[in-house]
Amino acid sequence: MPFQPVFLWTDVLIYVLLAAAAGFGVYAARHEHLRAPWRQIARRPLAMVALVALAAYVAAGLLDSVHFRERLANGGDQYSAEVLSLLDKLAAPLRSRVEKTYSAPFAAHAYTKETVEYPDGRRVRAYPRLVHGGAHLKDPDERGADIGKRAALATAAGGLVWLALVAAFVALRRVPGEAYAAAARRLARGADPIPWRAILVTAGVLIVLAANAGYLSLYYHILGTDQVGLDVFYKSLKSVRTGLVIGTLTTLVMLPFAVLFGVMAGYFRGWVDDVIQYVYTTLSSIPSVLLIAAAILSLQVYMANHPEVFDNVAARADVRLLFLCVILGVTSWTSLCRLLRGETLKLREADYVQAAQALGASHLAVMARHVLPNIMHIVLITVVLDFSGLVLAEAVLSYVGVGVDPTTESWGNMINGARLEMAREPMVWWSLTAAFGFMFVLVLAANLFSDAVRDAFDPRLRR
Amino acid sequence: MIAYIVRRILYAIPILLGVNLITFALFFFVNSPDDMARIHLGVKRVTPEAIAKWKEDRGFTRPLLYNAAAQGTAKLKDTIFYQHSLRLFVFEFGRAEDNRDIGREIAERMWPSLAIALPTFLVGVLVYITFALLLAFFRGTYLDTWGVVLCVAMMSVSVLFYVIGGQYLMSKLWHLVPISGYDDTGLLAFKFLTLPVVVGVVGSIGANARLYRSFFLEEIGKDYVRTARAKGLSEPRVLFQHVLKNAMIPILTGVVVVIPSLFIGSLIFESFFGIPGLGSYTIDAIHSQDFFVVRAMVFLGSVLYIVGLILTDISYTLVDPRVRLE
Numbered sequence: 001m002p003f004q005p006v007f008l009w010t011d012v013l014i015y016v017l018l019a020a021a022a023g024f025g026v027y028a029a030r031h032e033h034l035r036a037p038w039r040q041i042a043r044r045p046l047a048m049v050a051l052v053a054l055a056a057y058v059a060a061g062l063l064d065s066v067h068f069r070e071r072l073a074n075g076g077d078q079y080s081a082e083v084l085s086l087l088d089k090l091a092a093p094l095r096s097r098v099e100k101t102y103s104a105p106f107a108a109h110a111y112t113k114e115t116v117e118y119p120d121g122r123r124v125r126a127y128p129r130l131v132h133g134g135a136h137l138k139d140p141d142e143r144g145a146d147i148g149k150r151a152a153l154a155t156a157a158g159g160l161v162w163l164a165l166v167a168a169f170v171a172l173r174r175v176p177g178e179a180y181a182a183a184a185r186r187l188a189r190g191a192d193p194i195p196w197r198a199i200l201v202t203a204g205v206l207i208v209l210a211a212n213a214g215y216l217s218l219y220y221h222i223l224g225t226d227q228v229g230l231d232v233f234y235k236s237l238k239s240v241r242t243g244l245v246i247g248t249l250t251t252l253v254m255l256p257f258a259v260l261f262g263v264m265a266g267y268f269r270g271w272v273d274d275v276i277q278y279v280y281t282t283l284s285s286i287p288s289v290l291l292i293a294a295a296i297l298s299l300q301v302y303m304a305n306h307p308e309v310f311d312n313v314a315a316r317a318d319v320r321l322l323f324l325c326v327i328l329g330v331t332s333w334t335s336l337c338r339l340l341r342g343e344t345l346k347l348r349e350a351d352y353v354q355a356a357q358a359l360g361a362s363h364l365a366v367m368a369r370h371v372l373p374n375i376m377h378i379v380l381i382t383v384v385l386d387f388s389g390l391v392l393a394e395a396v397l398s399y400v401g402v403g404v405d406p407t408t409e410s411w412g413n414m415i416n417g418a419r420l421e422m423a424r425e426p427m428v429w430w431s432l433t434a435a436f437g438f439m440f441v442l443v444l445a446a447n448l449f450s451d452a453v454r455d456a457f458d459p460r461l462r463r
Numbered sequence: 464m465i466a467y468i469v470r471r472i473l474y475a476i477p478i479l480l481g482v483n484l485i486t487f488a489l490f491f492f493v494n495s496p497d498d499m500a501r502i503h504l505g506v507k508r509v510t511p512e513a514i515a516k517w518k519e520d521r522g523f524t525r526p527l528l529y530n531a532a533a534q535g536t537a538k539l540k541d542t543i544f545y546q547h548s549l550r551l552f553v554f555e556f557g558r559a560e561d562n563r564d565i566g567r568e569i570a571e572r573m574w575p576s577l578a579i580a581l582p583t584f585l586v587g588v589l590v591y592i593t594f595a596l597l598l599a600f601f602r603g604t605y606l607d608t609w610g611v612v613l614c615v616a617m618m619s620v621s622v623l624f625y626v627i628g629g630q631y632l633m634s635k636l637w638h639l640v641p642i643s644g645y646d647d648t649g650l651l652a653f654k655f656l657t658l659p660v661v662v663g664v665v666g667s668i669g670a671n672a673r674l675y676r677s678f679f680l681e682e683i684g685k686d687y688v689r690t691a692r693a694k695g696l697s698e699p700r701v702l703f704q705h706v707l708k709n710a711m712i713p714i715l716t717g718v719v720v721v722i723p724s725l726f727i728g729s730l731i732f733e734s735f736f737g738i739p740g741l742g743s744y745t746i747d748a749i750h751s752q753d754f755f756v757v758r759a760m761v762f763l764g765s766v767l768y769i770v771g772l773i774l775t776d777i778s779y780t781l782v783d784p785r786v787r788l789e
Contacts, residue, residue, distance in 0.1 A: 278477065278478070278481065279481075281478055282478050282481035282482055282485070283485075285478055285482060285765045285768045285769055285772075286482055286485070286761055286764060286765050286768075287724070287727070287761070287764035287765070287768065289730055290745070290757065290760055290761045290764050291485075291761065293745070293749050293757055294486055294489050294490070294757050294758070294761055295489055297490075297749065297752055297754065297757060298489045298490060298493045298494055299493075300502075300752065301493075301494045301498050301499060301502050301752070302493055302494055302498070304501075304502055305494070305498045305501060305502070388618075388619065392621050392622070395621050395623055396621070396622060396623065396731060399623060399731065400730055400731070400734075400746060400749060401746070401749055401750055402749060411621075415621075415623050415627075422627060422630070422631060422635075432627065436620070436621060436623075436624045439621055440619055440620055440621075440624075443618075443619040443620075443621075444615065444616060444619035447615050447618060447619050448615065451615070
């Protein structure tokens, strides 16, 4: 085989999560009472625009979650020690084109002066040309025209792809016998119950942006380079996975405990309730940053003393990422558990639960069949609402030094690394801007989408 | 009431014991004292003698939980858990790695923390309520819609951005205030504290104004508001006299719980703005892997949080005459 697949822990959990989400999707599609709220969400333009943006992030994250090691060119069945992902493969030009140090977005010259030796032997202190950024230009002053030309080309290509997409969509949505033009007009008017027009426009913007970014970054560093000359755009893309993993796996890790303990406490009451309440009160009384700091410190010591447990850097960074998810989960399951306990307390007095008990149903059956389905909306709302907070928390924790491994690409690490760049003259603003920009779009989309989910699933808000 | 408070304080003891056990397990079971010694003395090239001395200095040669070699109560007393963890209950925090007394450090450093946390808290609550009231007053109009959109957008920005952006704008570009630092005398203190307070308040306007707005809107839908309108009261009077008073109940109770925790300050703000408070103390401890300081802060944080919960319950009875503590 030309490559050897590598399954990192978080990869496996992401696959599990995907499978669970797909299973839930199939289940929800078959039940009208679950389909109705989703239909309500699908009719909100803002929510659907947010969903398209989220989908773009998820696509990048998933591409970055398929890992493998390539076979070495010379060595028989030897595999490279470096673990790559599909995203690395796709963005190979970005990854390999490393400069010496900082350079501004679209720059052709480095950020710092160096002694440049001319062919005729003169030595001058000047800003040297970049090895890759704008290297195809003879005269760097033509940059503006060159960028404009290439951007127009990429926009045209992206636009064509988008038009093809819209045409295919119109053809699919056409009522038999209806003229194509009429179907297109229907779409353009935005008269459908599902805001297809908004969805397609968002997709168009994303496609054009992606085409521009992809094409231009073959010739320039579109978001500049960082201190060691790595392309900032590539780093930002790699950080997407970290953000998504923290946002989703944390809740996946905490869910079983929160649901199990919450339902048990509310259903059995008595000493079970006392014990569970004691556990979550204790955990929630520790300020979460401090608990995370304490746990990560312990892990660091453990890792430093047991280097033999981890066979490579990627696995080590991955275990730390997973551990961060677990410890974030430990600090955040308590509030969900408290909510579920309260709801179960109410539900166990409901007539249908009493009837099931009177008919001799076992505790397990009552909990699984009658209590669980009626608290799932709380679970869903909490999961979706927590996502954005967790993405933001990662940045803060990485800044404090108890976040992801320093070798993991993440927005928090980018911001942390850029701490002193603001003080430089002229200012190095691009790393920070890129990290904040990528994070902002993801969190904003998640916030908008979660609002729609809450409105649709919370019975108190239902009109 | 007094009986209730006493009972609540007694309830806190097992919880704090649990907190102690958790940190104890994290620091002593996951890693043995030998591991910790190795980290502090440098992972490689460390002699067993150096480790033994490190442990001896800190009293870590004792067994963890149960000393079989000792007599009587010393079986439990002459252990690491008793000597190190249970001492926290009488606020004896021990010594940090640099051999300074943690208790005295905390007593000194909590004032700078409070100096930035308290104004941020007070100004913040005022600003959030004002914004939320404005949004509620203009509910259903474009101003409200766009105000909420702005809130969501502001919520989506990382707190680090507010800090860095604030430092850039107010200090580097406009030269209004120093970028960071601390002084506790008069005008100078004011100068140093302005930026962190402004950033702290602006950074959480989005989330809080939106939350408080929903409290106001919930109250506005109630019958007594309709009655007040039917009596012919003007909308501002309805809002300020009736709605504001009742919406203060959820606001106050959500706010009271954080008051005691103001003492430990904020990790992010204190490290960015160079405030020598407990937050930066904790960050320094994390960076130098000083377990004892982190453990002391965990314990202190839990104590303050529990105090906050008790205060919340008491404040319920004060603002809402319907609630009686039994």
